[in-house]
Amino acid sequence: MKIMRLKSLKMEGGVLPGFGPTLGYTVFYLSLIVLIPLSALVFKTMSLSWHEFLAEVTSARVLASYRLTFGTAFLAALVNAVFGVLTAWVLVRYRFPGKKVIDALVDLPFALPTAVAGITLATVYSGNGWIGRYLEPLGIKVAYTPLGILVAMTFIGLPFVVRTVQPVLEELEAEVEEAAVCLGANRWQTFRRVLFPTILPALLTGFALAFARAVGEYGSIIFIAGNMPMVSEITPLLIITKLEQYDYAGATAVASVMLGASFILLLAINLLQWSSRRYAER
Amino acid sequence: MKQKNVVRSLFVALLIAAFPLAALAEVNLLNVSYDPTREFYQDFNASFARYWQKKSGETVVVKQSHGGSGKQARAVIDGLGAAVVTLALAYDIDEIHDKAKLIPENWQKRLPNNSSPYTSTIVFLVRKGNPKHIKDWNDLVKPGISVITPNPKTSGGARWNYLAAWAYALKQKGGNEAKAKEFVTRLYKNVPVLDSGARGSTNTFVQRGLGDVLLAWENEAFLAVNELGKDKFEIVVPSVSILAEPPVTVVDKVVDKKGTRKVAEEYLKYLYTPEGQELAAKHYYRPTDKKVAARYARVFPKVKLVTIDGEFGGWRKAQKTHFADGGVFDQIYAPGK
Numbered sequence: 001m002k003i004m005r006l007k008s009l010k011m012e013g014g015v016l017p018g019f020g021p022t023l024g025y026t027v028f029y030l031s032l033i034v035l036i037p038l039s040a041l042v043f044k045t046m047s048l049s050w051h052e053f054l055a056e057v058t059s060a061r062v063l064a065s066y067r068l069t070f071g072t073a074f075l076a077a078l079v080n081a082v083f084g085v086l087t088a089w090v091l092v093r094y095r096f097p098g099k100k101v102i103d104a105l106v107d108l109p110f111a112l113p114t115a116v117a118g119i120t121l122a123t124v125y126s127g128n129g130w131i132g133r134y135l136e137p138l139g140i141k142v143a144y145t146p147l148g149i150l151v152a153m154t155f156i157g158l159p160f161v162v163r164t165v166q167p168v169l170e171e172l173e174a175e176v177e178e179a180a181v182c183l184g185a186n187r188w189q190t191f192r193r194v195l196f197p198t199i200l201p202a203l204l205t206g207f208a209l210a211f212a213r214a215v216g217e218y219g220s221i222i223f224i225a226g227n228m229p230m231v232s233e234i235t236p237l238l239i240i241t242k243l244e245q246y247d248y249a250g251a252t253a254v255a256s257v258m259l260g261a262s263f264i265l266l267l268a269i270n271l272l273q274w275s276s277r278r279y280a281e282r
Numbered sequence: 283m284k285q286k287n288v289v290r291s292l293f294v295a296l297l298i299a300a301f302p303l304a305a306l307a308e309v310n311l312l313n314v315s316y317d318p319t320r321e322f323y324q325d326f327n328a329s330f331a332r333y334w335q336k337k338s339g340e341t342v343v344v345k346q347s348h349g350g351s352g353k354q355a356r357a358v359i360d361g362l363g364a365a366v367v368t369l370a371l372a373y374d375i376d377e378i379h380d381k382a383k384l385i386p387e388n389w390q391k392r393l394p395n396n397s398s399p400y401t402s403t404i405v406f407l408v409r410k411g412n413p414k415h416i417k418d419w420n421d422l423v424k425p426g427i428s429v430i431t432p433n434p435k436t437s438g439g440a441r442w443n444y445l446a447a448w449a450y451a452l453k454q455k456g457g458n459e460a461k462a463k464e465f466v467t468r469l470y471k472n473v474p475v476l477d478s479g480a481r482g483s484t485n486t487f488v489q490r491g492l493g494d495v496l497l498a499w500e501n502e503a504f505l506a507v508n509e510l511g512k513d514k515f516e517i518v519v520p521s522v523s524i525l526a527e528p529p530v531t532v533v534d535k536v537v538d539k540k541g542t543r544k545v546a547e548e549y550l551k552y553l554y555t556p557e558g559q560e561l562a563a564k565h566y567y568r569p570t571d572k573k574v575a576a577r578y579a580r581v582f583p584k585v586k587l588v589t590i591d592g593e594f595g596g597w598r599k600a601q602k603t604h605f606a607d608g609g610v611f612d613q614i615y616a617p618g619k
Contacts, residue, residue, distance in 0.1 A: 229615035
């Protein structure tokens with residue numbers, strides 16, 4: 001069946017018309033939506049000399065904010081990777097009452113305005129909030145600390161891993177696991193040798209998306225971070241701070257560094273994903 | 283039958299013709315303002331629309347836009363078609379001249395009182411009964427006192443807070459620049475959270491229950507007390523504070539292009555009339571009109587107020603010394619301190 005479909009597609013050259021026009025539209029579309037605004041960003045940065053640019057993007061406060069932003073975003077994506085796979089597994093493999101509701105719940109962080117998410121999280125986790133009041137006596141402060149940033153980033157990145165891993169798990173038939181067990185694999189081996197390589201590319205995609213989303217997040221974090229210089233000040237806030245002083249060039253300089261770093265990291269994850277897919281296919 | 287059709291099409295034609303006429307008789311103005319003025323301008327715009335209708339027969343619709351003062355100024359610089367701007371501090375309006383040349387440099391000389399029809403000041407909001415006995419600025423730097431104020435780098439209101447504290451330290455016996463710097467450094471050591479805007483700080487203090495004292499606009503403090511309950515908060519007026527002048531101006535390039543200069547200028551002048559002043563006072567802005575001020579003297583306590591021009595040599599200088607990158611405020615948080 002699969003082979004037949006492939007063959008027929010090959011004969012017609014695909015459902016969409018020709019390679020030329022489709023690539024043309026893709027390039028045009030990407031330029032309009034992504035490249036032109038981004039080149040404006042780089043262009044504005046150019047008004048700084050190389051020396052000024054370096055001073056701007058390597059000042060102690062900016063460096064501290066990079067560490068905080070990328071570090072917590074990475075941790076948040078990691079948390080989401082673990083629990084996202086678990087959630088996807090439960091949603092695919094089991095039937096239970098209220099499953100549809102939980103399935104819909106996963107997407108909620110997508111739909112909620114980020115400011116609402118931030119205010120809600122700050123309310124719940126602050127010293128007099130529902131959760132905060134039980135954590136505070138234990139010496140755990142969440143709101144207005146870097147831990148709060150982690151919570152907010154985890155919240156907004158939750159759907160990505162679940163939604164990328166879920167369809168892969170759905171396609172993976174239970175028979176594959178059964179076969180592995182029949183061939184003498186124990187639970188851990190089945191997971192490591194059979195399940196994990198199959199879902200790894202999707203997991204990496206979800207991880208990359210959650211990471212990128214967390215790095216760029218501003219709206220929700222600002223309400224829970226506390227925003228203390230050197231401690232809980234994220235890079236997007238520093239960019240806003242610079243804009244507030246009408247320092248457009250400084251703001252774009254920091255933004256372009258952030259953009260470059262994100263691009264390199266995403267590219268690295270994509271390469272990793274590509275090689276893991278080849279490994280899975282072998 | 284045919285006649286009926288003709289009548290109908292005539293009617294439709296009339297409707298189509300009348301539509302742009304109706305639109306012509308209506309004048310649109312956009313007032314770009316900062317956050318806490320929302321309620322005031324809602325009332326003021328309705329009052330002005332009535333006044334203008336009577337005076338000229340034109341229907342004027344004033345649209346409002348609110349947000350952080352700096353953000354609003356940037357929107358105007360980037361092309362938001364504001365007929366008038368009514369922002370939190372002169373520095374933001376200065377930038378509209380510097381960056382986009384939409385207004386002349388001497389804009390602040392065009393209307394009375396530095397173009398500030400109403401003023402405000404910075405006061406303390408404390409919890410009911412004032413459990414930490416906060417009476418004046420020097421109580422804020424004591425150990426164990428938690429002070430809530432937004433980040434002066436992102437909030438216009440926070441800059442007024444900072445400068446008021448600075449002015450207090452200067453006015454003390456033997457006060458000088460070095461002592462003032464030490465004073466604000468100690469003050470900001472007592473700040474656990476720097477929200478990005480004034481409303482955010484009010485929320486942190488009121489809703490999250492964080493901090494012993496909130497440094498706030500006088501009108502915001504009144505609003506918090508009256509809206510959230512007199513049984514929860516009290517206003518403490520310090521011995522010295524700063525005269526906050528939120529200025530207004532017509533955006534020349536925009537009104538000349540749209541041909542709305544006359545009504546826009548009248549709109550701002552109306553702020554200085556007894557009606558406009560009365561409304562400002564009702565929303566807890568200090569009126570500049572002597573008669574209205576006398577009527578509301580009971581509401582607004584007398585405070586020794588320093589001015590930004592007298593004490594700090596104007597906004598441009600204050601901004602550069604204190605809030606620019608590497609300025610005094612940044613030095614407070616410099617690593618190794």
